[in-house]
Amino acid sequence: MKRKLVTFLVILISLPVFSETRNIILEQCDVLSFDKSTGAQYQVLKGNVRFRHENALMFCDSAYFYDTNNSFDAFGHVKVIDKNSTMTSDKMFYDGNTTLMKIRNNVTVNNEGTVLTTNTLDFIRNKNYGYYIGGGKIVDPEYELVSQKGYYYPDTKTYFFKKDVVLTHPDYVVTTDSMQFNNESGQMVLIGPSCVREKDYTIYTSNAKMNKQTKISRLYDYSVIVSKDGQRLTADSIFYDMNLELAKAYHNVDAQDSSQKVIGRGNYAEFWKKYPSKGYITDHSYVIDYSEKDSLFLTGDTIYGVEIDSSRSEVRAYHHVKFYRDDMQGKCDSMVYVSDDSILTMYGSPIIWSEESQLTGDQIDIYMKNQKADHIHITKNAMIVQYEDEDMFNQLSGKESMAYLKNNKLTRVDMLGEAISIYYSKDEKDALVGVNKAKGNAMTIFMKSNKKVDKIVMTPDSEGVLYPPLRVPEEEKRLSKFKWLEDQRPKSKEDIFVK
8 A cells, every 4th residue: 555655646746747858757666755844855765766857767776856956866776778878876966957967886888788887977968978087997899998087979989088098909909198989980099198009010109090990090290110020110190001011101201120220211101011021112212221330321212122031032222222331332223132142233324332443334233241242243344443543543344344342342353355454553662653554355453452453464365555654645544434433422321312
């Protein structure tokens, strides 16, 4: 009889507010009491309490119902069912006029399988958004996320997180200061110091857009990608596709490989990690090889690199190619280096300078040994010129030539086929004895430790003439193909950028 009376009273209390669609409706409770003598301005509800407001159902064990203010405090096993969400907590205050829900202690929000847990959540129903400021955790079938502050928009499935944000996904872990995240599209925006750790890569950024579904990222403000293999890439902006393992870098590109001791720089670059891994860098591009004490600086309009397998890789440089190291410099139109046979080939008017010597030909092949030039093969129109003194040049030309080096210094030159030489002979006191011009099928020049010509050995069929110092005809001082190209020689690493 008592339960029937309480239900009847609930109905009576509820009747006046049916016409007010924004008013809270008390649909059920086991016990209702109201004591005016205490001065309290609320009804006390106990047992199986159920409210309805618009399309939301709200449950609790007990409540204070401020019917004149259209609000209530709910306690114990609080539950709210609204649209696609279910919320539970230990207690809640709800204002029907503003639709503000202040949900406290052991808060859980389940929105279509995505679950938020926190201790403090404010939610505005009519605008359908909520926020927590005391720490929260979101669990999705694909990831988990924790942060100190969070703003939650169920309609658009969009979240904003701040302070100590950590997103854990099977493929990566994101730590950041601030994140905007859309659960439906998978789009993440990272702001502030951030780190993304994947299986093979770590990304450091302070401004990025990433998508966990497409696995495509756009990184800004000198973000950095570091691989477990010792590779590092930074630029003004980077496009990164995790599926293709492709990175595109724009402006002020700096690509480094600590395992190979190589640095590449330019204003645009693309890199593919999957075998055969490859990449190129262009627009004011250059490469630094610091594997030796004397670093090599190489520039070209475009520089390509490809790692075919663990034992074979290639580097190609195209157009306006120059290189500089303290003991050797070079220039050509294009260049190719193949690692497995350690040959560097120069095409298109190639020139090499080593100490006072200049080497030219149609094509130059540099054979490397222990990462140093061991010998040089000049094919077709081989020409070697060495500065001896003012207006005096030792010269040697032929069809092809082999030049041998030790510690990147010329020690011997073999000229093969129609060899012609002009040699300024000096005595022990470095006084000029005469000028020797010779022709033969082959010749060999031996160099002194002071970089000067020591002697020339000719085949028996050779012939020549020695001119006294003051009686050398002008036309005999230069070979027909003589060119002294010192003005094109890079004098420093900065010179490789001068075209």
